[in-house]
Every structure is written in structure tokens, then in C-alpha cells.
Amino acid sequence: MTADVATAPFTHPWARFAARRFGRLLVSVWVLVTAAFGMIHLIPGDPVRAALGPTATQELVDARRAALGLDQPLWEQYLDYLRGLFTGDLGVSMTSGLPVSDILGDRLPATVELAVLAFALAVLVSVPLGLAFAVLTRGGRRRPLELGFTSTSVVLAAIPEFLLAVGLVWVFSVNLGWAPVAGRDGASSYVLPVVALALAPAAILARIIRVETLTVLRADYVRTARAKRLPARTVYLRHALPNSLTAAITLGGLLLGSLVAGTVLVENVFAWPGLGSTIVSSILAKDYAVVQGVVLVYGIGVLVVNLVVDVALALLDPRSTIRED
Numbered sequence: 001m002t003a004d005v006a007t008a009p010f011t012h013p014w015a016r017f018a019a020r021r022f023g024r025l026l027v028s029v030w031v032l033v034t035a036a037f038g039m040i041h042l043i044p045g046d047p048v049r050a051a052l053g054p055t056a057t058q059e060l061v062d063a064r065r066a067a068l069g070l071d072q073p074l075w076e077q078y079l080d081y082l083r084g085l086f087t088g089d090l091g092v093s094m095t096s097g098l099p100v101s102d103i104l105g106d107r108l109p110a111t112v113e114l115a116v117l118a119f120a121l122a123v124l125v126s127v128p129l130g131l132a133f134a135v136l137t138r139g140g141r142r143r144p145l146e147l148g149f150t151s152t153s154v155v156l157a158a159i160p161e162f163l164l165a166v167g168l169v170w171v172f173s174v175n176l177g178w179a180p181v182a183g184r185d186g187a188s189s190y191v192l193p194v195v196a197l198a199l200a201p202a203a204i205l206a207r208i209i210r211v212e213t214l215t216v217l218r219a220d221y222v223r224t225a226r227a228k229r230l231p232a233r234t235v236y237l238r239h240a241l242p243n244s245l246t247a248a249i250t251l252g253g254l255l256l257g258s259l260v261a262g263t264v265l266v267e268n269v270f271a272w273p274g275l276g277s278t279i280v281s282s283i284l285a286k287d288y289a290v291v292q293g294v295v296l297v298y299g300i301g302v303l304v305v306n307l308v309v310d311v312a313l314a315l316l317d318p319r320s321t322i323r324e325d
Contacts (some may be wrong), residue, residue, distance in 0.1 A: 021310055025303060032299040036292045037081050041074065048094065064094070090296070091289040100293040103278065108297060110184060111267070111274035115259045117190060118197035122259075123252065125202040130209025137210075138217050149210070156203035162265035165196035169269065182271035193270045197262055201255040256305050260298055 048065050065071050072080070084090060090100035137146040172192060173181045180189045267276030275294050282290040 021307060025307055028303050029300065032296065032303070033082070033085065034078075036295050036299070037078055039288070039292060039295070067092075085296075090293045093287055093290050095285050095287045100289050103290055104275070104293050104297055107273060107275050107278045110272060111260070111263050111276060114190075114193055114197065114263055114267070114272065114274060115256070117194045118259055119201070119252075119256050121194055121198040122202040122205060122255070125198070126205035127209060129202075130206040131213055133206070134210045134213035134217065138214055150207070153203040153207045157200050157207075159200065160265075161196055161200060161262040162269055164199055165193065165266045165269040168192045168196055182269075184273055189270075193266050193272060196266050196269075197259055201252075201259060204255065205252060252309070254309075260301050260305075 048061050062071075081091075088101055090104070092099055093103060096103075133146070133149050136142055137149075169181060169192060172178045179192050180186075183189055263272075263274060264276035264279060266272070267274045268280055271277065275297060279291055279294040282288075282294065
């Protein structure tokens with residue numbers, strides 16, 4: 001009786017789903033942490049010597065290695081690294097001497113703001129755009145409009161974010177003077193970097209939503225809704241749109257992860273004080289402790305986004321995820 005009670009919660013589909021996803025998350029985080037730790041040891045040469053420069057004395061190099069704990073056995077360094085992660089201690093910058101957690105805490109909000117605003121803009125643009133073009137071009141109608149939409153979305157999706165950023169700066173900042181060239185000062189400074197990050201994801205999502213909506217519009221339940229003479233707004237918004245968002249949510253999660261990675265180059269174009277510019281300057285300065293911290297933040301961010309996408313898909317269509325074996 002006791003065993004039945006103890007195992008009963010795990011017989012529920014949602015409980016099994018949560019256990020599977022949480023287990024995968026833990027394994028993924030462990031792999032990420034281990035890879036970030038091994039990164040500094042796989043780089044050829046002495047990272048401390050590389051950070052301090054060739055003119056630093058051997059005594060100074062040895063002292064810095066001891067201060068950072070790099071003179072300990074590898075397994076002991078790994079355990080210390082794990083203990084530090086649980087207590088929020090990500091180490092110390094090799095160049096500035098500041099705690100890595102403080103550096104990340106100062107720079108992370110700027111990157112999160114940029115990625116979230118860009119993703120929100122991409123969704124706000126792509127969902128109504130994809131739905132509208134699906135309705136306008138369903139059944140093979142308006143071929144020129146369909147060709148124009150497809151061609152434009154393909155071109156926008158193929159252009160890298162940093163090239164879009166350079167082009168936007170040249171047009172709207174240098175020539176027209178409508179927005180600041182660089183920096184994070186006021187609402188106007190957000191416009192160009194957010195647009196540069198959002199254009200490609202918006203084009204991709206709009207194409208996916210259009211294709212999925214066209215498929216849904218041919219479904220029997222949509223034909224039934226039309227046969228009942230329901231208003232067009234009800235047919236499209238209540239019956240067609242929710243059922244066409246499953247694939248878009250999956251792709252949207254992947255795009256959000258790529259948006260976070262895309263901030264690296266875009267932040268450097270706009271001199272944005274976020275993690276993207278931090279990791280580039282840290283790589284150039286060979287400050288591997290900071291690079292480790294930024295890699296962890298980016299990696300955990302992507303894992304969390306994937307988890308949120310899985311939960312959203314489970315809520316929209318439980319049959320597709322919850323009933324996995």
C-alpha cells in the first residue's frame with residue numbers, strides 16, 4: 001500500500017513529463033558546466049601568462065595562479081568550481097581583479113533587455129503578418145503577392161544581424177540622424193539594435209505561420225466553422241490561429257536562443273554595454289574566467305528557453321509531448 005502511494009504521483013502524465021524534462025535539464029546543465037570548466041584547460045599555453053603578458057615576471061605569474069587556485073590538481077579545481085557555482089562565486093577576472101559575478105550582474109540586464117525586446121517585436125510583427133498573408137493567398141490566389149512576401153522574407157532571413165546593424169546605422173544614424181550611432185542612453189538608442197536583431201526572426205516566423213495557417217485553413221473543422229457561417233474573425237482568430245502556432249512556438253524558442261547569441265555581434269556594432277561586448281573584449285584580453293562566466297550565462301539561458309518551449313507545447317498540445325514513453 002505504501003509503495004503504491006509513493007509511486008502514484010509519477011503515474012500521472014504531467015508528473016512523468018516534469019520528471020523527464022527536469023532530468024534532461026540537470027544533465028544538460030552539468031555538461032555545460034563541465035565544458036565551461038574544461039575550456040580554460042584545453043586552451044594551449046598558460047592562460048595566466050597570456051592574460052598578464054610576456055613581460056610579467058614568473059613570480060607574479062605563479063602568485064596569480066595560486067590566487068586563482070590553478071596550481072591545485074584538476075579534480076580539486078573542478079570541485080572548487082562546482083562549489084563556487086552553488087554559492088554564486090564564478091571566480092575573479094584575471095585582468096581587472098573584480099568578481100566575475102559582479103561583472104555579469106552589471107552587463108546581463110542590458111543583453112536581456114535587447115533580446116527580449118527583439119523577440120517581442122519579432123512575434124508582434126510575424127504573427128499578424130503570417131496570418132494575413134495566409135488568408136490573402138489561400139487557394140493559390142494573388143500569386144504576385146505571395147511571391148513578393150516569400151522573396152522578401154527569404155532575403156531578410158539570410159542577412160546576418162551584424163550586417164543589418166551596420167546598414168541601419170549607415171542609413172538612420174549617419175545619413176538621417178534619426179537615432180544614436182552607439183551607446184545605451186535613452187529609448188531612441190534601443191530602436192536600431194532591437195530592429196537589427198528582430199528582422200530576421202520576424203521574417204522566418206512569418207513564413208512558418210503562413211505555411212501552418214494555410215494547412216489549418218484546409219482542415220475539416222475550419223470548413224465546419226465556415227459552414228456554420230461564423231464570422232471570419234472568429235474562424236481565423238479562434239480556430240485557425242491557435243492551431244497554427246505549435247510549429248511557430250518550437251521555432252520561436254530556437255530563434256530566441258539564437259537572438260541571445262546574435263547579441264554578441266550586434267552589441268559590438270552599437271557599443272552596447274552587455275554580455276556580447278563583454279565576451280569579445282574578454283577574449284581579446286585573454287580573460288578566460290570572464291569568458292567562462294559569459295558562456296555559462298548564455299548556455300543556461302538557451303536551456304531555460306528550451307524548457308519553456310517544451311512546457312508551452314505541452315499546454316497547447318499535450319498529446320505531442322506529455323504522452324512520450
